[in-house]
Amino acid sequence: GAVVSQHPSWVICKSGTSVKIECRSLDFQATTMFWYRQFPKQSLMLMATSNEGSKATYEQGVEKDKFLINHASLTLSTLTVTSAHPEDSSFYICSAWGSSSYNEQFFGPGTRLTVL
C-alpha cells in the first residue's frame, strides 16, 4: 500500500502555544486528506476533510479557527492546533486518498499531542 508519513510523531507543549503537524503522502498524489482525532478508549473522529488547493471542510463541533488546515500541494497537508489547551491532548491521525487509491485511504502513523 501507499505510504503516508506524519511529523512529529509526538509532541509535548505548554498551554497556549501552537503546534503544527505535517502529513505527507510519499509515493502518490493525495487529492484529499483527512484529519482525525482519537481520545483514549474512543474511536477515530473525523475533524476535517481537505482537498488540494481548497479550504478544508470541518465536521460539526470542530472549530476551524482553532484547527487550521492547509493543503497546499498534492503531497502535503498541515494541521495547526492554535493556542493549545490540555483538552486538545489527543492522538491526531491523517489519511490520504487519491484517484488512484480506489476506495482505500492510507493512514499516517499518528501524532500524539500532550498539552501541559
Added chain:
Amino acid sequence: RKEVEQDPGPFNVPEGATVAFNCTYSNSASQSFFWYRQDCRKEPKLLMSVYSSGNEDGRFTAQLNRASQYISLLIRDSKLSDSATYLCVVGRGTGNMLTFGGGTRLMVKP
C-alpha cells in the same frame, strides 16, 4: 444514535477459538465497507474490505448484508497476535469519507 455501532467488548478468548464481531450502520448511502485493526497507540490498519458476496482472507471472513445494514467479521483459530481493537468502518462519497465504529477489543489468551 451512532452512525456505526459495535459491541465494545472486550472479548476474552483462548488461543484457537473462533470469535465473531458484529456491526450495524445507519446511513443507507454508505458505499464501501471495511474492517480495520488498531493496536494500542498505533494508527488503524486495513484488515479487509467487505463485499456483499462475502469474502475470506485466511482465517478472516467478512460478510455484508446491505438490506439489514449489518457487517460481520469472523476470526477462526485465534492467535495471540490477533489481540487488538477491530474497527468497523463505512465509507461514502467522493474521496470515500470514512466513518469509524467505536471498535471491539479482542484479547486472545494462551
